Amino acid sequence: MTSGRLRHLRAAAVNIDGVMLNDTFSPVIHHFIVSRGGVYTAELERRIFSQRQAEAAQVIAEAAGVDWSPEKVLEVYFRERAEYLERHPVRILDGAVAMVGLLRSSGLRTVCYGGLDRSHFDSALGGHAGLFDDPGYVCTDARRPGIHEIITETFGLRPDQVLVIDDVARVAETARGLGAPFIGNPSDFEHGFQREAMREVGARHLVRSPAEIGEDLLRTLDAEAATGTCWRN
The missing domain is CATH 1.10.150 (DNA polymerase; domain 1)
Structure with missing residues (x-):
């Protein structure tokens, strides 16, 4: 666990399918x-x-x-x-629960989000719902990708204060446009293109598992968010 709270970041938005759960889409x-x-x-x-x-x-x-x-x-x-x-049942990805615990212990208000309704969250992650802050889960199907709304309406913060963790390059592109720090966890699906697409968008921090999101990476993102250097030129 982190030895102290982060200096700049205040919240984190974590995608459900592909970050918390395996990619079944x-x-x-x-x-x-x-x-x-x-x-x-x-x-x-x-x-x-x-x-x-x-x-x-x-x-x-x-x-x-x-x-x-x-x-x-x-x-x-x-x-x-x-x-x-x-x-191929839905399962929680290795390291996902520990990652959310790290986000919370770092002082970040943390919610989960995705395109399916809340019943999906309750079914797959209900046993870990207490890890997330109110409202716990945000359905973004009405306003895709929904990052701006989560940042401004759910959190009431500036984009540079909210860390976004997702598996889709379109979300990375939206985060870049807003100036929000981003960690990509693209699917390892053999016919997928998301890792390459995230690189093209300019995402600087890509992992292969939520288990790779540790204290050092969070502190790096925190420092970059403070200086406005989260994205490559």
């Missing part, structure tokens, strides 16, 4: 598209990830070559995801 989206004859590309991934569900469903339908409404796409997608979860 990329493989299903990829299979949905390629199994119907579509081609999965970096640009396609960018257009789908961290978008509102209805908007992502339209892109998925186009890529898969199906003339379905967004509602039907989502119905079939979540059915296929349920089948995937029977073989």
